[in-house]
Amino acid sequence: MLIALAAVPILIAVAVKLSSRPATPGRGPLFLDRITQNGLFVAVTALVVCVPLFLPLTIGVVAGDTIAGEANLGTLRYLLLAPAGRIRLLLVKYAGTIAFCCAATATVAASGALAGVVLFPVGPVTLLSGDTVSVGESALRTMLIAAYITVSLMGLGAIGLLISTFTDAPVGAMAATIVLSVTSQVLDNLPQLDWLHPWLFSHHWLGFADLLRQPIAWTSFGENALLQSAYIAVCGAAAYAKFLNKDVLS
């Protein structure tokens, strides 16, 4: 899965490189038009492209598999009999999911940076606020965006973990998690439901533009982190309650 994620930025970079006609400014995903001028934008563009679907897809697979996958293999009962301890098992599984979130965004960012450096010129970057920052500073900003997205995905990871405690069919848990992430984004785009928007876990997913200003505005990062923490707390508590009382009959 990480390999598939690594392929996305490379695909973007190669496609932009091969297309003769320069991309029309303002069309296509954020920053796509700037790639030809500065390879450093490949990583950011790739992250933007991956946020709505590719990253949630992989997180859904990993988080949905946590408990249900073990149940499906029949290893859940042997882990519990080892004894691993139910709470400890749940914590380890969630830690693994978070580790995957980090690895996934880091993979996209690193692969994007590499493809950008190889295929395009690299130079100082002009931020959204008009300021220009050095190559090193812009690499730091890219990492910040990756961190922002990692945090964004943690809530989804907790949702996947919760769903995973309810079933012995990992595919079902994965599908449900992914469907939820898509649904949340669709709802976030319906103006009629604007009262609901601040509560959707995907509400801030693309809100990292603030990290590309000078000075950095941290409010969106903070709001996102707060929202994700709330999802982690609620889903974590529910998963704990469910898993602690679950009859393991698989």
Next chain:
Amino acid sequence: MTDLGARESHTGGMYSLAIETHGLVKRFGHRPAVDGIDLAVPRGSVFGFLGPNGSGKTTTIRLLLGLATANSGDISVLGKEMPRSLASVLPDVGTMVEGPGFYPFLTGAGNLMRLDSADRHAPSSTRRQRVHDALERVGLGHASGKKVRAYSLGMKQRLGLANAMLRPRELLVLDEPTNGLDPQGTREVRALVRSLAAGGTTVFVSSHLLAEVGQMCTHAGIMSAGRLVAQGPLDELRSSGESHVLIHTPDVGKAAGVLSRLGLVPGDATGTGIPGNEASGRDGTLTGTGLNGMAPEAIVAALVTGGVRVRGFTVENASLEERFVSLTGEGFDVAG
């Protein structure tokens, strides 16, 4: 119900129990899968947990090991109340529940390492050695580096046993350990169980195969439709069954009459209808059941008085198999 009192004194002292339950109930929906059972498994015994498929053996084992929660009843394992003491009891219990469960993409040894490291308190310094020894013990030494995906069912079953023996255990709980094994494998498992028991480990082993229990157990409990219909030492279980008499005589008809007058139920031991061999003078064999505690010598006396030429007379105890069938109302290999 013959609760042959493993809890009562046997040699004058108290039995110490490895597993004890009182009124254990587990329902799925409204249907009870385990319906108020009182298990008493003495320490040091090899306890055969016998019952047809679907009689509630695996469910009981899940309750004992804290995988599922009972609707009511008490459980104690190794003298500690369950499931409260799960964390302190389980390290001393080797388990195999409802067949093996392993990661197909890991090797046999890799799987055991992972399961062993799942227990925080398992010593990691001896892990490699313990995994190696356990694999050797179940005859999987040569396949330890193979991916479990490539294992046969029998090999997975052995790997499951190896997992149960990763550490010295006080109690082994094995659910149908010989499922999927060839006759040679079955013999090896029996030998393994005996050697473990000889080392002082209590073994609680479930089976739907009567012969298996007869060959390796010292005690047995018989399950039928969620109820424990009998338990105790194996020889007591055998002898507590209803006994019957066998009579060899040429006067089969006359003998049947005498038995009937005594209140016994005459039957045909050969299964060919009551043979009337009086004319030819050849012996027939007649069974008599329903002794109700009547002394055998009284029966012989009545037969002789009635003019029956008694040429052979035997009192037979029920075999374990007859006992099993009479208790469960079905054969021992029936899907439930």
